[in-house]
Every structure is written in structure tokens, then in C-alpha cells.
Amino acid sequence: MASLYSTELYVMADPRGLTEDQPLPKALRCTSLLMRVLCFLALGQPDLDGHWKSLQSEEVFEAIRGRTCSILTSTITTASVLLATSVVFVTTSSPVPYFNYTSPAPHCLLLISLMLAMIALLTSGSSMICWVHTDRHWTQEQLNLGGYFVFSYLLSIVTPMFFVTWSLHCFIFGGLFHHLRHSSGP
Numbered sequence: 001m002a003s004l005y006s007t008e009l010y011v012m013a014d015p016r017g018l019t020e021d022q023p024l025p026k027a028l029r030c031t032s033l034l035m036r037v038l039c040f041l042a043l044g045q046p047d048l049d050g051h052w053k054s055l056q057s058e059e060v061f062e063a064i065r066g067r068t069c070s071i072l073t074s075t076i077t078t079a080s081v082l083l084a085t086s087v088v089f090v091t092t093s094s095p096v097p098y099f100n101y102t103s104p105a106p107h108c109l110l111l112i113s114l115m116l117a118m119i120a121l122l123t124s125g126s127s128m129i130c131w132v133h134t135d136r137h138w139t140q141e142q143l144n145l146g147g148y149f150v151f152s153y154l155l156s157i158v159t160p161m162f163f164v165t166w167s168l169h170c171f172i173f174g175g176l177f178h179h180l181r182h183s184s185g186p
Helices: 007-013 033-043 049-054 058-091 104-133 136-145 148-183
Strands: none
Touching: 033 049, 033 148, 049 058, 058 104, 058 136, 058 148, 104 148, 136 148
16 A cells, blocks of 8 residues: 555656646746745745746756755755854863953854754754655645745755854854954954
């Protein structure tokens, strides 16, 4: 018996041939500014038209899935390095007096960096699991639904990058805060 999410079920449930190109669904044609920005950040395109066309071919979809998994792997690696480094800075005191990151403001920024890196690691990992186990038929069905499903699809790629970026910013400003505060003195 085939499971509910098996590829065989989708292939048998789709009466059209696999080689037939499906037009872009109406739910994906009308895009808001937010949707266009998410498409650009997630897919590198201002709309879903090119991505929808790539879902018509198994080979192209595999290339896109590989690229997305590569991006998520890089995000996981970056978040892991930020997490480890932030943990070291938060749990230890400064070995030299001129680089005091244990004062309240830098310590708080480093702690925020640590939390954002953990969130980035979790969101990247869950997105990676979804992308590794998805197939193009399931992806087409999710995008056909439009609305929330399209936003969640795009956010599964963009959200981990957002958290890693903010974690990196907090880490850099936490490390530089002491130097910035003393360089603007009398």
C-alpha cells in the first residue's frame, strides 16, 4: 500500500502526461510587492514564472533542489560557526583588557547573536529536511494552492538566511561595540 505522500500516488493521480507543460496557475500570476521581494531573495527571479517552468522537468527541478540544498548547507555551516563562536564569547571573560566584550551592551549583542544563530540552525535544518524529501509533483501541488502555501514555500528558503544575517550583524557589533564606544570619546 502506498503512503499518502508517496510519489507513486501523485503520478497516478495526475491524469496528464508528465511531459505536458502546465501553464502558470492563476494564483501565482498576481504577485504583490512582498511576493516579488521574496521571489527575488529565494529564487533570484522577480516572479514565479521561471520557477514554475522549471517544475515541468525532472532534471531542472533536481538542479534547483540541489542548488537550494547547497544554499541551506552553507547557511547551516555559517550558523554553526556563529553559534560556536558566540558561545565562547558569552561564556568566557576577555583575556585582554582592551577587548572587553563582557560589559552589558556587547554581552547582550553576543547573546542575541547566539539565539539568532540557534534559530537559523533550526530553520535551516527543517527546510533542508523538507527540500531533501520533496519531489516536483508535491511542489507543484503546494504552489497551485497559492496564498499561504506560496509564502511558506518561499520563506523556507529566505528565513534561515535572514536569521544568519542578523546573527552575524549582532556578533560583529557586539565585538566592535567596545571599540566604537571608546573611539568616539573626548
